[in-house]
Amino acid sequence: MQYTYNYEEDEYMTQEEEWDRDLLLDPAWEKQQRKTFTAWCNSHLRKAGTQIENIEEDFRNGLKLMLLLEVISGERLPKPDRGKMRFHKIANVNKALDYIASKGVKLVLTMHLTSAKEGLLLWCQRKTAPYRNVNIQNFHLSWKDGLGLCALIHRHRPDLIDYSKLNKDDPIGNINLAMEIAEKHLDIPKMLDAEDIVNTPKPDERAIMTYVSCFYHAFAGAEQVLINCPFRLVLELPDNIFYGSVILQKLDIKISLFSSKIVNESEICKFGQKEIIVSSPLSLVFSSQDIAGAWQRLEQAEKGYEEWLLNEIRRLERLEHLAEKFRQKASTHEQWAYGKEQILLQKDYESASLTEVRAMLRKHEAFESDLAAHQDRVEQIAAIAQELNELDYHDAASVNDRCQKICDQWDSLGTLTQKRREALERTEKLLETIDQLHLEFAKRAAPFNNWMEGAMEDLQDMFIVHSIEEIQSLISAHDQFKATLPEADGERQAILSIQNEVEKVIQSYSMRISASNPYSTVTVEEIRSKWEKVKQLVPQRDQSLQEELARQHANERLRRQFAAQANVIGPWIQTKMEEIARSSIEMTGPLEDQMNQLKQYEHNIINYKHNIDKLEGDHQLIQEALVFDNKHTNYTMEHIRVGWELLLTTIARTINEVETQILTRDAKGITQEQMNDFRASFNHFDRRKNGLMDHDDFRACLISMGYDLGEAEFARIMSLVDPNGQGTVTFQSFIDFMTRETADTDTAEQVIASFRILASDKPYILADELRRELPPEQAQYCIKRMPPYTGPGSVPGALDYTSFSSALYGESDL
Numbered sequence: 174m175q176y177t178y179n180y181e182e183d184e185y186m187t188q189e190e191e192w193d194r195d196l197l198l199d200p201a202w203e204k205q206q207r208k209t210f211t212a213w214c215n216s217h218l219r220k221a222g223t224q225i226e227n228i229e230e231d232f233r234n235g236l237k238l239m240l241l242l243e244v245i246s247g248e249r250l251p252k253p254d255r256g257k258m259r260f261h262k263i264a265n266v267n268k269a270l271d272y273i274a275s276k277g278v279k280l281v282l283t284m285h286l287t288s289a290k291e292g293l294l295l296w297c298q299r300k301t302a303p304y305r306n307v308n309i310q311n312f313h314l315s316w317k318d319g320l321g322l323c324a325l326i327h328r329h330r331p332d333l334i335d336y337s338k339l340n341k342d343d344p345i346g347n348i349n350l351a352m353e354i355a356e357k358h359l360d361i362p363k364m365l366d367a368e369d370i371v372n373t374p375k376p377d378e379r380a381i382m383t384y385v386s387c388f389y390h391a392f393a394g395a396e397q398v399l400i401n402c403p404f405r406l407v408l409e410l411p412d413n414i415f416y417g418s419v420i421l422q423k424l425d426i427k428i429s430l431f432s433s434k435i436v437n438e439s440e441i442c443k444f445g446q447k448e449i450i451v452s453s454p455l456s457l458v459f460s461s462q463d464i465a466g467a468w469q470r471l472e473q474a475e476k477g478y479e480e481w482l483l484n485e486i487r488r489l490e491r492l493e494h495l496a497e498k499f500r501q502k503a504s505t506h507e508q509w510a511y512g513k514e515q516i517l518l519q520k521d522y523e524s525a526s527l528t529e530v531r532a533m534l535r536k537h538e539a540f541e542s543d544l545a546a547h548q549d550r551v552e553q554i555a556a557i558a559q560e561l562n563e564l565d566y567h568d569a570a571s572v573n574d575r576c577q578k579i580c581d582q583w584d585s586l587g588t589l590t591q592k593r594r595e596a597l598e599r600t601e602k603l604l605e606t607i608d609q610l611h612l613e614f615a616k617r618a619a620p621f622n623n624w625m626e627g628a629m630e631d632l633q634d635m636f637i638v639h640s641i642e643e644i645q646s647l648i649s650a651h652d653q654f655k656a657t658l659p660e661a662d663g664e665r666q667a668i669l670s671i672q673n674e675v676e677k678v679i680q681s682y683s684m685r686i687s688a689s690n691p692y693s694t695v696t697v698e699e700i701r702s703k704w705e706k707v708k709q710l711v712p713q714r715d716q717s718l719q720e721e722l723a724r725q726h727a728n729e730r731l732r733r734q735f736a737a738q739a740n741v742i743g744p745w746i747q748t749k750m751e752e753i754a755r756s757s758i759e760m761t762g763p764l765e766d767q768m769n770q771l772k773q774y775e776h777n778i779i780n781y782k783h784n785i786d787k788l789e790g791d792h793q794l795i796q797e798a799l800v801f802d803n804k805h806t807n808y809t810m811e812h813i814r815v816g817w818e819l820l821l822t823t824i825a826r827t828i829n830e831v832e833t834q835i836l837t838r839d840a841k842g843i844t845q846e847q848m849n850d851f852r853a854s855f856n857h858f859d860r861r862k863n864g865l866m867d868h869d870d871f872r873a874c875l876i877s878m879g880y881d882l883g884e885a886e887f888a889r890i891m892s893l894v895d896p897n898g899q900g901t902v903t904f905q906s907f908i909d910f911m912t913r914e915t916a917d918t919d920t921a922e923q924v925i926a927s928f929r930i931l932a933s934d935k936p937y938i939l940a941d942e943l944r945r946e947l948p949p950e951q952a953q954y955c956i957k958r959m960p961p962y963t964g965p966g967s968v969p970g971a972l973d974y975t976s977f978s979s980a981l982y983g984e985s986d987l
Contacts, residue, residue: 205369209380212364216387217244219362292486293386297321300328300392306341312382313375319347319367322388326354329392333358344371361387492566499557503575506550510582517589522597524685527604534597537590544590551583603682607675614671615693621664622695625703628654632710636717639802641725648718655711665704672697728800735791736805742784743808746816749778753823754864763845764835771828778824785817830948833905840927843912854878855907865901874907896954905948921978928974937962937971 207228215224221240225231232238294312301307304324309315316322318341327336333354339347348367355361364384370376522530558576562569631654638644676688690696753774756767792810795803803809838848858866858874866874868891875882875890882890894906931946932938938959943952958980959972 205365205377205380208366209364209377209383212362213383214241216362217241220244290382292483293382293389296389297325297385300325304328304336312378312385316381316385317370317376318344319349319351319370322351322355322385323347325385325388325392326351326359330358355388355391359388359391361391488564492561492564495557495561495564496566496568496572499554499561499572499576502550502554502557503579506547506554506579509547510579510586513586514582514589517586517593520596522600523683525600526686526691527601527608530597530601530604534594534601537594537597541590541594544586551579554579600684603678603684604686607678607686610671610675610678611690611692614668614675614690615695617664617668617671618693618695618700621661621668622700622703624661625700625707628707629703629710632707632714636721638721638725639728639800640804641722641729644718644722644725648722651714651718658707658711662704665700668700669697724798728795728798731791731795731798731800732803732805735788735795735810736803736808738784738788738791739806739808739810739813742788742813743806743816745781745784746813746820749774749820750816750823753820753827754862756827764831764838764848768828768831768835771824771831775824775828778820785813788813826948829946830905833947833951834908836927836930836946837905837908837912840923840930848908851908851911852904855904864904866907867901871902871907895950896957897950899950903948903950905951906954909951921981924978924981925975928978932974935966936964936975937967938974939968939970940972943972 211225211228214228218224218237218241221244223237223240225237290312294309297309301309301321301324304320304327306318307320307324309321320339320341323334323336323339327334334350339350341347345367348365348370352363352365352367356363361384364387365380370381522533525533554576558572561572566572636644636647638647672688672690678684679686679688753771756770756774788810834848837843838845854874854877855866856862858870858877860870871891871894872882872887875887890910894902894910928938929935931942940952940956943955946952947955955974955977956972959974959977962971962973964973
């Protein structure tokens with residue numbers, strides 16, 4: 174007898190079977206098979222407190238083999254006659270099995286690949302699906318990098334391994350890590366060598382499947398269908414009646430069990446917990462005719478039961494898959510929907526601004542899109558729940574209850590979503606209306622506010638006017654402004670009505686927002702207060718303008734009163750000035766007659782003084798009234814004053830000149846005829862007729878009198894007649910020059926005698942006496958050239974006219 178492998182004729186007859194046939198001839202494969210089988214046996218024998226290390230040696234006496242059969246079947250077998258079971262040392266497993274067969278014992282190893290392999294592969298794929306770099310498609314190449322084993326451990330015991338730190342490029346390290354953890358923490362023996370898996374082109378499929386099934390047993394628990402080792406050992410002991418009867422009874426029981434078919438899911442789970450589902454129990458059968466027939470019936474019943482059971486398992490797996498899918502989708506939806514109703518019930522839009530409401534609308538639109546996207550999930554949840562009901566899922570009631578809650582919540586979300594959209598859109602329209610009103614208010618309130626501020630500034634402006642015409646112009650402008658007040662009041666009421674409309678909308682719709690305008694800093698209260706201020710200022714401005722008008726009328730009367738006098742006094746002064754000037758030029762009679770006439774002029778002028786005083790009084794009134802202009806006259810008080818002073822000075826000077834001329838005439842002995850000639854000559858060359866000759870006039874006069882003048886001589890003469898360098902020659906200087914030139918008998922004594930007369934017989938003369946008795950130019954000339962008097966009786970400021978006269982006529986070196 175020998176090992177036989179029975180393969181089912183199915184889709185697995187592929188290239189892999191050709192690899193299997195090649196492996197049968199590989200010693201390394203045989204070694205790996207022996208090692209895996211030994212480890213598998215030990216995983217069961219450990220439950221009985223023993224183990225094997227060498228199949229040939231440790232199974233020689235049959236005791237541990239029988240113990241293995243008891244552990245696998247879960248039933249205690251009667252003890253055999255050890256004398257009839259003798260084994261000898263054999264060189265290898267195949268020879269050992271042949272030896273057992275020659276003694277009447279047949280060991281058959283069979284594989285049920287279709288059901289066991291498919292179920293185990295599906296479990297592995299499902300458990301490792303979330304892990305990166307893991308793709309379980311078979312039980313050979315898919316496990317070479319060790320990540321699949323590590324993923325199975327991490328999926329069920331994440332505390333034992335840190336999957337994120339694994340390296341796909343270290344397969345030996347990954348496999349050894351998984352095996353060490355499995356052996357230490359999961360009680361799974363190390364059945365394989367990492368090097369054999371990594372260095373073999375195609376690792377042994379049965380060895381890996383056997384090792385992976387241990388993980389299934391370790392992790393699957395009571396909720397999953399357990400898959401036992403894919404080996405089935407059948408031991409035949411043909412000539413033992415005792416054992417045959419016992420085995421036959423057990424076969425009948427199992428046939429009945431398989432034929433009855435378990436239809437209750439809990440019973441399937443119960444048997445699953447006993448590890449009899451999709452497992453090949455190790456049975457002990459004798460080779461008698463009855464046992465052989467019973468065994469055949471058992472195999473047929475088991476096969477039918479297995480097919481039914483696999484279909485039932487697939488149905489339950491489908492149900493569990495659908496239930497898990499339902500739970501996942503329901504959990505995902507519930508997590509998504511959590512708190513959504515509370516959010517949709519919020520009335521945050523009632524106190525939001527337009528910008529915020531528009532943002533809420535955009536956010537709500539996004540939520541609606543999200544809600545629509547979740548429609549498929551809700552429909553899928555409902556469809557899965559319906560399918561679970563159709564498949565008679567055992568917990569359909571809780572599924573239906575959960576599904577109904579989801580659907581009810583979904584309907585509620587739809588209703589609330591629509592209501593919130595309607596509320597947001599309604600609020601947006603209201604806020605848009607309010608926003609338009611605010612904008613309209615801002616557009617109209619700003620210019621109106623500026624107008625009121627400008628009006629208040631104008632009404633309070635300090636006006637300065639100088640005439641009735643100016644104040645009347647202001648009054649006219651103010652009347653025009655008052656005419657615009659009704660229109661302005663209408664604009665004010667229109668602006669206030671806009672704000673009233675805003676407040677009405679807010680109140681009507683119970684909106685919890687502020688009525689403040691975001692576009693304007695001008696408030697209703699500000700408009701009202703400024704308008705009241707304008708209304709107060711208008712009559713005040715009226716009163717101020719009328720008061721100013723009265724003041725300007727009074728000022729006008731002062732102007733006219735002043736102008737009436739000034740227009741008389743001014744010309745009178747001018748006339749007198751002209752008369753005096755003309756008299757000094759035209760008078761040809763004796764100097765005494767001229768003096769008398771000038772004295773009469775002086776008397777008349779002094780008597781006119783009261784008119785000047787009265788004009789000063791009127792001018793004082795004008796000054797107090799702050800009147801600074803007068804269109805009714807060209808004369809100002811300053812002009813009058815200057816003219817008056819000039820008139821007084823002119824008459825005094827003219828009188829003084831005539832007196833000097835008299836003194837000169839008397840001192841020089843000049844006749845009246847000569848004085849008349851001098852006057853005629855001077856007046857002739859006085860082109861401007863102002864009583865003065867400039868240098869050119871004086872030069873022309875000298876030339877007419879026969880003087881042959883060079884520049885040096887003319888300069889000498891000019892120093893005599895214009896000692897101060899004024900550029901002009903007065904009549905007195907001209908007389909002095911002419912008398913000096915014509916009177917050969919003039920001596921210093923005569924001049925000294927003249928000065929003595931002026932000095933009232935004192936030996937000196939004072940500057941004030943010279944200024945009083947002589948024309949200003951001559952007086953200044955004498956004062957400048959007279960040396961100080963230091964003789965007897967000298968006083969401060971005394972001048973020596975004797976030394977001056979001697980030097981003037983060449984009698985001194987002065």
